[in-house]
Amino acid sequence: MMLTAEDLLAGAKLTYDVKLSAEVLTPGIQNQNDNTSHSIKLKPLTVSDLQTISRAAKESSDLLAALMVQQSLVEPKMKIAEVMAMHVGLLEFILANVNRISGIETEPDQFSTAMEAPLTKAAFILAQEFGWTPEQINDLTLGQILLHLKMLEKNS
Structure with a gap:
């Protein structure tokens, strides 16, 4: 079966709920009694998103990661300054999920x-x-x- 342009573009419109554990949100603090389910909603990055992000970030890999997360976040919407204020572990966790859902995840x-x-x-x-x-x-x-x-x- 031959795919249509709509078939190829459909994945870019999906959103994904990503669960965040208490350990990811507040590492080092014992949250053993916290069974609350925390989640965010992400969308995959498109080629256009990556081109815009790479132009904006130029030579800063820190800014690149923050822009990727900010562009992918559907809920909650955040400003770049807010994303840059996240602790590193949280940013890395979200970025790994952005890469996974965008199809740019690489194996070691x-x-x-x-x-x-x-x-x-x-x-x-x-x-x-x-x-x-x-x-x-x-x-x-x-x-x-x-x-x-x-x-x-x-x-x-």
């Missing part, structure tokens, strides 16, 4: 596989040696990358 072994890829290693070396940004390295052709790596090898 995916990171190690990506870090071992030859192009990843080459990009890291070029960034270290020449001070280039990821965008500058991304603009290079494979031939240019190999040429620069060969030049570095001869100079060492």
Whole structure:
């Protein structure tokens, strides 16, 4: 069965209730008697959301995480200053759920596989040696990358 555009876009309109335990809300405080169910409502991030967030955050990963959480929160709606005032554990918990529902969750072994890829290693070396940004390295052709790596090898 062939999917329609509506089928592909339907997931972006869903919302998810995420339960927060007392330990996540107030870590380190013993809440053994607190059986209250706390929850928030999240929506998946779209490509447009991620583009806007990455432009706004530029080079701050802290701001990036806070903007992702703020954009995904349906209930309660929060301002960015309020999200930035959350304790780190709560922000990380919510962000992990945002990533999961948005389909951008990665497994730990995916990171190690990506870090071992030859192009990843080459990009890291070029960034270290020449001070280039990821965008500058991304603009290079494979031939240019190999040429620069060969030049570095001869100079060492």
